[in-house]
Each structure stands twice: as structure tokens, then as C-alpha cells.
Amino acid sequence: MSLRSSVAAGVGHLSYSVLHGIFNRGSSLPGLVALKLDPDILYHYKDRYDFVIVGGTNGKTTATALAVQTLKQKYPDVLYNPTGSNMKRGIATIFVTAPKPKKKGLAVLEVDEANIVRIVKYFKPKAFVLTNLFRDQLDRYSELYATWDRMLEGVRMAPKATIIANADDPIFNSVDLPNPRIWYGFNDQPMGDLEAPSNTDGVVCPKCHHIIHYGFITYGGLGAYFCPNCGHKRPKLDYEVTTVERMTSADSVVKFDGNEFKIPVGGAYNIYNALAAYSLARFMGVNSSSIKNAFVESPEIFGRQEKVQIGDKEMVIIMVKNQIGVDTVLDMIKTDKEPFSFAFLLTALPADGEDTSWIWDCNFETLKGHNIPYYLVGAANYKDAATRFKFGGFKGVNVEPDPAKLIDRIKEIPTKRMYVVTCYTAMRQLRKALAEQKLIDGGME
Template structure:
């Protein structure tokens, strides 16, 4: 490492220590400081780590967390970015604050779609893990094809890296790349001919633009697709969900290639994340029994169905950021047989996406059919989500724009269980408050 890089790393580490110790933060600012002093600092880590990049629209954080659990069954030194700080500065922070590996380490990093090429230009990964592509933060990414092209820009720099891709996502089957490809997906049922709803992302065949048909739809446009016009169809899966078991808001049971597994997190969409972690683990030599042991861990992931006790209230914090993910969360909480209260915190900062129109594609109308005792809205754009819920037929809404007031009012809600859905920066802000009040350890980290 050059003198310039060493000094930049020292400055970054020092700023992290101060921020982490006194401000309960430090997931991206140390990286910004380091990059200011040495814009090419990432190159210094290329020889120290084998890199796996996890990217896509939804599921990056949980897929990364489950992958790390799986890989730690075999590898002693696995570096990751657990807070979801997945842009260049956050990734630099992850490297500069990590203990120095005694031998070549393994880094499994969640990487923002638009940052894949930036990271790959400095460190050539051994594998890419692709989760899915949905409309998300249109002001940053544009349409789904534009998003995928941002990812491909990085992939083309690493033609020997193995791609571990969601085979149920048709976009991942549209390019003739030189990379080895492993596909995962769902094979738990079969139908002759299904069609997705009219407003589904990726409804048209990417080859001939005719409407896609399906033998199986899991959610949105994911599933066993085929085009009756040109013959385009889902590739053969290397790893597959072969059976679904009991699904609850806090757990999911399923079979992968005939073997039973369980994760302590709810939602059909999260089984895809487990399947991606399974495929990566098998690629890197982790046994099925080791993966089963890793999945059975009850450790919660930052902002992903974290359960926090707020003065006796079981509060489940869930990140939402686009219509597909939101609707999957709404489907998941509908499986809860007990009454609950519902809180939605909406911000519109750069990391959230400044356009809040995505909430109008959320199926909030279904909530009125459930026994929800109280609704509450908060965050910088609380008026937007209040209007959306009102239009869905909800009338018992508490409005608290200040998150400190939200935290206070949660204690007074009429149910023992509270679901809090929040955009990304609202999650960060709420967790910081929770840390300051002693409800959790740490805030942004």
C-alpha cells in the first residue's frame, strides 16, 4: 500500500472511530474522507480479498446477510457491509474499518446497481449474485432495462466471474455473456398457462415484445415464464425451491432440491434471498448441512423485519422502497392472525428516491380488510402517505411528522404488536433515535 493510501486509510479509520464512538454512526462519511484523500483506495484491497458482489433491486441486504452466515460455516474471515451502505463511500468504509486479514479474505458486499461498475473497475469479483430488477427510484435508475445495463457495465469488466442469477427474472436471461452462469428459482408447482397482471414490470418478452405467459408466477413478473410467440423461456435451474411449507410473518419453511429448510423471517420474497445465498454457498463449497445450520440462526438483519421491544410493544421494523417490495410486505403482514397497529414513515431524500409516486402502486386497500386497530404516519413526507391511506379507505390515522413523536406514540398504540414500514433514510433516523433511547445497540451501524 502506498504512503498516500496508508494516510487516507488512517484518516478514514480515525473518523470512523470518532463517529462510531460518539455519534452512533459512521457507515459512509469515513469512506468519503478516505476517497477525498485517495480516490483509488479500493485498488489497495484487490490483493487482500476475493470479492462477491450482491446486487439487484430488492433483497440485496438480506441476501448478503444470509450469504455471510452461510459462508462463515466454512470460511473464518468473511467481510461484509451489514448496514446496507452500498455505494462507493460505504464500501470504502467497510474495507478501511475491517480488521486486517491474516491471509487472503473473502468479501461479500451488497453493491448499489449504479456502483457495480465502479467497484469492479478496482476489484475483479469471483462472483456476482443477481436478485431481481424492478422499477425503483426512477429519478436515479430509469426503467428496468437501464438499471440492468448499469449492472452489465460492471459485469463486462469481469468476464471470468461466475454469475449467480435469479432464473425467474427474465432480464437475466437476455444477454449472451462469456461468464459462467448459475440459475436459481422456484419449481414448486406447474400450470399450463398463466398471465401476470397488466401493470407488472417486465410484462413483455424482452426478445420480441409480445406478452409473456407463465407456468408459475411467484410474485410480480417472477416465475417460470415463456413466450408463445418466439419461444423465449426460463433457463434450466441449477437450484430450485421444490416445495413451500408454512409461511408466517416471522418464519418461512421450504424445500430446496428436496431438502427441508427454514429461515426465521417471513415473506415469500425472502425465500428468494435464501435461495440466492444457498446457490452462492454451494458454488463456494459449503455443504447442505452447513447451509441448514446457517439458516436456522435467529439473528435479525438491519431494517429487515427487526423486532424491537419499545416499552412492551413488539415493534417490527421493515424497509420498503418500491411498489413490488411494498406489496410483498403487505402480503406478508396479512398472514398475521393477531390484531396489530400499522405505521408508515416516508422520506424522499436522495437515498430514498425523491419521487414518492411509487406509494400509489401499493395495494393498501387490502389493509382495510384486516383487523388493524390504529394507523399512524410520519416522516418528512407524511402528508403523501396519509393521503394515500385515506384514498385506500383508512380513516383512523394519527399524523406525527417528527420521528421522536412517532416513537413516543408507539408506546400508546392499542395493540401489543406494531408494524413500522419505513423508507431507507427514515429507517436510519428511527434506528438512531432507538439507539439514543437505549432500545437497540448502535444506530446506523
């Protein structure tokens, strides 16, 4: 390292020690400090690690965490961003705060879609793992194809990197690239001829803009797609879900390529995340039995079906950021056989996306058939959420503007469990309060 880079890394590390030691924080500010002193500090880590970049709209944090757990079965030094701080400053933080590996390490980086090009500028990855593309934070990303173009700009800078992509998303196979490809997806259902609902993301073929058809649909616009007009279709799968044996709100038992795995988080969307992790691990030389052990041992991921015990009540925190995320979470929690309460926390700061209109596309009304005795909306934009629930026909919805006070509110619920579906900023505020009351370890760490 140059003297300038060494000073930048040192100051960044010192700021992390203070923030982490005193405030249980420090997921991005240390990197920002280091980047102010040396804007190109990331360049100096390119020879210390092999790199994998995980990108897409939903599932990046969970897919990354599961992938890291599997890769630790083979690689002793795996660096990643566990808090989901996935912009340049957050990624700089993990490097300036990590000890220097004794030999070449492996870095698995969750990267914000718009930031892939800024990260690939400094080091070329061995692989890109692509989860899905949905409408998300339109004030930041614009529409689907604009987001895909931004991602492609970064991918094209690393033409030798293997692309490990969700084959069930029609957009990922819409552009010819020189990169080697590995495709993963579901193959557990009989084929038919279906069309997705009209409000679905990617309802038209990304090549000819004809209405796209499906042999089957997993959720949203994902599935065994084919275009009857131009012939665009799902590629042959390299790794696949062959059977879903059980899927609950807490976990799933599935078969990948005929081998059984228990996934420690619930919902179809997390089967995709586990399959992405499995596909990367196989590409990196980890065998199936080691992956199976890794999934069983996988720790809870903050804010992603994170369970917190508060007296005799259980709070399950699930972070969302767009319509498809909410709808898949609703489908997941409705599989819970036990009575539960429901809270929705809405914030609209830059980290969340400043436009809240997406909540009107969410299918909250599907909860009505589940006999839920207690509803709550909260956080800074609770008025928008309350209006949405009012027009959805919900009666007697409770309101709590302060996420921290939800800890006291949960004591009054008539059920043993409450699902808290929350935007990113509200989730941070809630976890900070939980940490201060010693209900969890650390705020965002």
C-alpha cells in the same frame, strides 16, 4: 500500499473510530474521507480478498447477510457491509476500517446497481449474485432496462466471474454473456398458462416485447416465464425451492433441492433471498447441513423485519423503497394471525428517491380486509402518504411527522404489535432514536 493510500486509510479509520465511538454512526463518511485523499484506494485491497458482488433491486442486504452467515461456516474471514451502505463510499468504509486479514479473506459486497461498474474497476469478483430487477427510484435509475444496462456494464468487465442469478426474473436471461451461469428459482407449483397483471414490472418479454406468459407466478413479474412469441423462457434451474411447507410473517420452512431449511425471516421475497444465499454458498463449497445451521443462527438484520420491544409492545421495522417491496411486505404481514397496528413512514431524500409517486401503485387497500384497528402515516413526506391513504378510503389515520416520536406513539396502540413499513431515511431516524433510548444497540451499526 503507497504512502498516500496508507494515510488515506489511516484517516478514514480514525474518523470511523470517532463517529462510531461517540455517535454510533460511520457507515459511509470514513470511506468518503479516504476517497478524498486517495480516489483509487480500493485498488490496494484487490489482493487481500476474493470478492463476491450482490446486486439487484430488492433483497440485497438480507441476501448478503444470509450469505455471509453461510460462508462463515467455511471461511474464517468474511468481510461485508452490514448496514447496507452500498455505494462506493460505503464500500470503501468497510475496507479502511477492517483489520488486515492474516491470509486471503473473502469480501461479500452488496453494491448499488449503478455502482457495480465503479467497484469492478478495482477488483474482479469470483461471482455476481443477482436478486431481481424492479422499478425503483426512477429519478436515479430511470426505467428497468436502463438499470439493467448499467449493471451489465459492470458485469461485462468481469467475464470470468460466475453469475448466480434469479432464474424467475425474465431480464437476467435476456442477454448472451461469456460468464458461467448458475440459476436459482421456485419449482414448487404446477404449471399453467398465466399472464401477470398489467401494472406488473417486466410484463413484456425483454427480447421481443410480446406479453410474457407464466407457468406460475411467485410475486410481481417473477415465476416460470415463457414467451409464446419468440420462445424466450426460464432456464433450467441449478438450485430450486421444491416445497414451501410453511410461510408466516416471522419465518418460513422450505425445502431447497429436497432438503428442509428454516428461514428466520418471513415472506416469499425472503425465501428468494435465502435461496440466493444458499446458491452462493453451494458454489463456494459449503455443504447443505452447514447452510441449515447458518440459517438457524442468522442474526436480525437492521431494518429488515427487525423486532424492537417497547414496554409490552413489539415494533417490527421493515424497510421498503418501491411498489413491489411494499406489496410483498403487505402480503407477508397479512399472514400474521395476531391483531396488529400498521404505520407507513415516507421520506423522499436522495437516498430514498425524490419522487413519491410510486406509492400510488402500492396495494394498501388489501389491508382493509384485515380489521386493523390503528393506522399511522409519518416522517417528512407524511402529507403525501396521508393523501394516498385518504384516497384509498382509509378513515381515522393518525399522523406523526417525526419518526422518533413513534416510540411514544406505540404506547397508545390497541394491539401488542405494530408493523412499521418505512423508507430508508425514516428508518435511520427511527433507529437513531431507538438507540438513544437504549432500546437497540447502536444506531446504524
